[in-house]
Amino acid sequence: MHDVEALFEDMRGAIPAGPVKIKEAADSGKKVVGCYCAYTPFEVIRAAGAVPVSLCSTSDKPIAAGEEHLPRNLCPLIKSSYGFALTDTCPYFHFCDLVIGETTCDGKKKMYELLDRLRPTHVMQLPQTYFGADALNVWRAEIERLARRLEAELGVTITEDGLRREIKKRNEERRVMQDFYELSKPDPPLLSGRELHLVNEFFKVSFGDARAMDTIRELETKLRENWEAGERRVPAGRRRIVVTGCPTGKSLEKVFDAIEENGGVIVAFENCGGLKPNYEPADETLPPYEALAVKYLGIPCSCMSPNTKRLDLLETLAGEYKADGVVDIILQACHTYSVESFLVRERLTGGKRSVPYIPVETDYSQSDTEQLSTRMGAFMEMIA
Amino acid sequence: MLVRFEGALSPNCVGVDIGSTAAKAVVLGGDGSILYKAVVPTGWSSAGAAEALRENMEREGIDVSKARVVATGYGRVSVPYAAKTVTEISCHAQGALRLFGRDGTVVDIGGQDTKVISLSKGKVADFLMNDKCAAGTGRFLEVMANTLAVELPELFALAERGGGAAISSMCTVFAESEVIGLIGGGRAKEDIAFAVCESIVARVTALCGKQGGGREFFLTGGLCESEYLRGRLSESLRAPVFTDPLARWAGALGAAVLAGVFLS
Numbered sequence: 001m002h003d004v005e006a007l008f009e010d011m012r013g014a015i016p017a018g019p020v021k022i023k024e025a026a027d028s029g030k031k032v033v034g035c036y037c038a039y040t041p042f043e044v045i046r047a048a049g050a051v052p053v054s055l056c057s058t059s060d061k062p063i064a065a066g067e068e069h070l071p072r073n074l075c076p077l078i079k080s081s082y083g084f085a086l087t088d089t090c091p092y093f094h095f096c097d098l099v100i101g102e103t104t105c106d107g108k109k110k111m112y113e114l115l116d117r118l119r120p121t122h123v124m125q126l127p128q129t130y131f132g133a134d135a136l137n138v139w140r141a142e143i144e145r146l147a148r149r150l151e152a153e154l155g156v157t158i159t160e161d162g163l164r165r166e167i168k169k170r171n172e173e174r175r176v177m178q179d180f181y182e183l184s185k186p187d188p189p190l191l192s193g194r195e196l197h198l199v200n201e202f203f204k205v206s207f208g209d210a211r212a213m214d215t216i217r218e219l220e221t222k223l224r225e226n227w228e229a230g231e232r233r234v235p236a237g238r239r240r241i242v243v244t245g246c247p248t249g250k251s252l253e254k255v256f257d258a259i260e261e262n263g264g265v266i267v268a269f270e271n272c273g274g275l276k277p278n279y280e281p282a283d284e285t286l287p288p289y290e291a292l293a294v295k296y297l298g299i300p301c302s303c304m305s306p307n308t309k310r311l312d313l314l315e316t317l318a319g320e321y322k323a324d325g326v327v328d329i330i331l332q333a334c335h336t337y338s339v340e341s342f343l344v345r346e347r348l349t350g351g352k353r354s355v356p357y358i359p360v361e362t363d364y365s366q367s368d369t370e371q372l373s374t375r376m377g378a379f380m381e382m383i384a
Numbered sequence: 385m386l387v388r389f390e391g392a393l394s395p396n397c398v399g400v401d402i403g404s405t406a407a408k409a410v411v412l413g414g415d416g417s418i419l420y421k422a423v424v425p426t427g428w429s430s431a432g433a434a435e436a437l438r439e440n441m442e443r444e445g446i447d448v449s450k451a452r453v454v455a456t457g458y459g460r461v462s463v464p465y466a467a468k469t470v471t472e473i474s475c476h477a478q479g480a481l482r483l484f485g486r487d488g489t490v491v492d493i494g495g496q497d498t499k500v501i502s503l504s505k506g507k508v509a510d511f512l513m514n515d516k517c518a519a520g521t522g523r524f525l526e527v528m529a530n531t532l533a534v535e536l537p538e539l540f541a542l543a544e545r546g547g548g549a550a551i552s553s554m555c556t557v558f559a560e561s562e563v564i565g566l567i568g569g570g571r572a573k574e575d576i577a578f579a580v581c582e583s584i585v586a587r588v589t590a591l592c593g594k595q596g597g598g599r600e601f602f603l604t605g606g607l608c609e610s611e612y613l614r615g616r617l618s619e620s621l622r623a624p625v626f627t628d629p630l631a632r633w634a635g636a637l638g639a640a641v642l643a644g645v646f647l648s
Contacts, residue, residue, distance in 0.1 A: 356510075370458055371497065375513060378473030382508045 004226060007219045008195060011202040014212070018205035019091030025051050025207075026095045031154045034096035034119070036081060037104055038247075038277035038299055039126055041143055041292045043170050045100075046208060047162035048150040054204050055099070056090035057081040058249025060364035069114060075333045076363040077247065078107045085118050093119065098153050100146065102126045104303045105336060122149050128305050130297045140293035147289075163288035169208070171281040176213045177203060180220050181275060184267040185321055188234040190223045193241070193256050193266020195233070197248065200273050238265035239380050242317050244310075244344070245329035246337050247272040251364035255329055258369070258376035263384070267321040270314060271329070276300065279313070302336035310340070311347040318348065318355045325383045327376070328359040356383045397647075398451045399639025400437055400466060401475065402426060402459030405495030405522060406606060407433035408636040411446055412644065420444055421633050430459025438465060452647035454639040458496060470642050472635050477501050477508045479638030480602045483628045489598030491588060491617070491625070492605040492634070495522040498588060500595045512595045520587030522606050524556050528580040531563050532573060540612040543581040546574030551583045559583060581616060589620045603627040604634035 026032050031050035035042070036057060045052040062083025063076060069086070070079050084090035093099075099121040101112040115121045124142045127135035147158045180199060183190040199216060206212035223233075241264045243256070248271045259266055270276055282295035300310035318326060326348055330337045341359040348355040358379045362368055396419075397412040403426060411420040422440045426433045434455070438448050448465050455466035456475040463469075472492075476499060480490040490501040498520045501511040514520050529539045549571055553559045559580075566576045592598065600623055603614055608631040618625040630637065 371513075374458065374471050374473070378471040378508075378511060381471055381474045382511065 004219065004222045007215060007222065008198065010215065011198055011219075015201055015205055018207075019095075021205075021207060022051065022053055022092055022095050031098075032092070032096040033150070034093055034099040036100070036108075037102050038272040038301070039102045039104065039124070039296050040100045041146070041296050042208075043163060043166040043282070043288075043292060044143060044147050044158065045150065046166040046169070047158045048147070048154055048156050050097075050150070050154055051207055052100075053092045053096065053207065055081065055092050055096070056084040058247070058251050058364065059084070060251055060366070062087050062089055063364065070111065073333055074107050075105075075246075075331045076251075077331055077334075078111050080364060082111050082115060085115055098122060098150070100124065104301065105334075107333075120153070122146060122153075126303070127297065128303065130300075130304055130309065136293055136297060139297045140289050143289055143292050143296070160288055163292075164284070167282045167284060167288060167291060171284065173203075173206075173208075173213055174278040174281050176216050177278045180216055181268065183220060183223055186227070187240065187322060188232055188236050188238060189240070189265060189267050190227050191233055193243070193260055193269075194253070196266060197253065197256060197269065200248075200269060201250075204273065234265050239263055239324040239383055240265060240267045240322055242266075242268045242270060242314070242321055242323040242326045243274075243329060244270040244314055244326060245341075245359075246331040246334050248274065248329070251366075252329060252362070254366055254369050255327070255360060255362065255372055255376070258372040259327060259380075262373060262377040263380040264325070264376065267323065268317050270310075270317055272299075272301070275317070276310075276313070302334075302340045307340060307343075311343060314344060315347060315351060319353070323355055325356040325358065325379060327379070328357065330359055330361045332361055332363045396451065397640045397643035398441070398446075398448065398453040399475070399636040399641070399643060400434060400453060400455045400457075400460075400463050401472065401633075401635035401639055402430045402433055402455065402457040402462060403472075403495050403606070403635070404458055405526075407437055407457070407459070408633050409437040409441060410633050410636040410640045411441065411451070412637075412640045416641075416644075418630070418637070420446060421630075421636070423632070426459065430462035431464075433459065434463040434465075452643040454643040454646065456635050456639040467647055468643070470639060470646075473499060473501055473508060473511050473513075475635045475638035475642065476604055477503055477511075477638065478641045479634030479636070480604055480631075481506055482637055482641055483604075483630055483634060484602050484626060488600045488602050488626075489592065489595065490602045490604055490634075491592065493520075493522055493584070493588065493603070493607040494605045495526075497521055498591060500588075500591050502595060502598065510595060512591055514587075514591065519556055519559070520584055520591060524559070524584060524587075525580065525607070527556055527560055528563055531560055531567075532576060532580075534573075534577070536607075537610070539577050539580065540610045542574045542577035544578075544612050546572065546576070546578030549575040549579040551579045581613060585613070585616045585620045588617060592621055597621075597623075599623060601625045602631070604631040606632060608632055 033045045033050045034055040042052045063079045065087045066079035066083030102124045103109040282291045345357045348357045396414045399410045401408040407426045408423045413419045424436045453466040455463035456472045460469040487503045492499045502509045551562045608627040
């Protein structure tokens with residue numbers, strides 16, 4: 001059992017140590033490419049010999065600075081991302097040579113126009129639907145355009161072999177995460193939601209390092225062994241919660257705590273940073289650009305219209321993870337997730353097995369911790 | 385403020401509701417009758433309000449240390465003599481059930497948040513609260529009453545005689561500047577009070593609509609004593625809105641009922 005604690009401790013330590021790794025990579029001549037969103041095809045960046053890194057976007061701290069250029073009633077994710085860049089307080093942004101953005105929403109695409117002044121920003125024009133051949137063709141062309149930009153910017157050539165190799169590697173990483181997520185299916189789950197989130201965050205700072213993936217595998221094995229030996233990290237009888245909605249991160253841990261301190265346990269994060277970008281691998285039998293286009297365009301983000309795939313996914317997850325309830329985290333002023341919550345509620349509560357649903361609107365400040373606790377507490381009492 | 389109840393005191397179940405504006409306590413006897421209730425302003429300290437309620441109960445001869453106590457409200461963790469805490473959603477639902485005796489939609493306009501709770505088969509089927517915003521809450525009315533330099537009862541009395549004006553902003557801060565604009569434009573106080581009340585009625589109606597509406601509504605919480613507001617809500621919701629002299633205590637009453645359920 002001590003092994004498990006030690007592994008969690010290592011992971012906890014790896015998160016603040018992430019910037020050091022990237023500094024070392026940059027110092028050794030590696031190119032660093034900053035990313036914000038799950039739509040960025042990491043494989044292309046890696047095939048260009050560069051390291052894709054997730055840029056800071058989930059802290060309250062730089063929002064005031066961001067608001068000097070951006071309107072206040074904009075989603076905190078956008079304000080935070082821009083504020084970090086403006087104040088040069090995101091170490092990953094500091095070291096990156098190029099930033100990749102996508103036109104996932106109005107706020108982001110306009111923010112990237114401003115961000116481009118701080119650091120060269122390549123914006124991928126994301127179609128607004130995953131249905132039809134036209135959208136797929138546009139997205140494949142966009143991925144190829146990204147490849148050309150990377151080649152020009154970094155002075156490299158991206159080969160088909162390189163892409164195939166990176167697709168295979170990224171799929172393997174996705175498989176490790178998928179296997180890990182299985183641990184939350186038994187009742188009680190083998191680990192808490194806070195621990196699961198830690199593993200997701202650790203995965204974010206793994207930077208394609210095979211040893212990091214080994215650590216996740218090792219943790220999985222140890223947790224299984226301990227479970228077999230009778231260890232229960234999560235007490236029985238907790239309400240099983242699937243979390244969905246906007247991307248998660250440090251500042252939203254307040255919601256996870258509100259769930260887990262009031263009798264719930266998070267068994268799955270459907271969000272970006274959790275299951276959503278990783279539950280489908282890229283098809284290794286297809287030509288690489290097509291495989292990537294299909295894979296990435298298929299991510300069921302609320303920016304897609306219609307987004308029935310997310311509703312299907314949530315229904316499936318609620319069944320597979322035997323969810324007692326679904327909590328939808330909506331960042332203030334995120335119109336797409338906010339509007340979509342109507343459909344999510346309808347699908348979840350109106351199905352064969354009605355799954356209780358609650359949307360929570362919040363931002364990155366910690367001022368609503370008490371309100372969140374009341375709301376989550378009441379939700380747990382309701383589904384008890 | 386202290387309301388005495390007739391009858392012998394045989395303290396049994398106590399519900400304590402520490403709201404953002406007022407702290408309430410209800411004591412139920414062994415037969416479920418209400419033996420005692422009290423309300424004190426919460427002030428700046430939840431713990432202080434909880435202590436004041438305890439002192440009030442002790443003064444009435446209720447041995448709080450021997451009673452079964454459930455605390456609720458946003459200050460529920462600051463009640464050291466409570467054996468259990470339950471959220472105000474469950475407590476208001478329970479309190480409304482006790483007061484009205486049937487399913488319906490509970491609307492609680494509280495000091496800090498407004499809750500809409502659907503009751504089905506005597507249980508909470510769904511609920512909604514305003515998120516991270518004071519619009520449509522008692523706090524909104526307090527801020528506006530302050531701007532107009534009147535107390536809440538006077539605000540409602542004024543509104544009844546007013547009309548015509550409107551506040552479009554749902555944000556308390558922006559709405560306040562709209563009110564200041566109306567004052568500056570020389571609008572009658574009555575008309576501005578009317579606009580303020582209409583604004584909260586519209587907000588609460590929208591919240592109820594989001595919850596899927598309802599056939600009948602039960603108004604609880606601090607604002608239920610305004611007959612004017614109840615009437616306007618009923619018109620706006622196009623459904624009967626019931627209240628009760630004890631509806632203000634619904635949270636504490638529900639907590640006391642739940643003390644009997646959970647702590648027996």
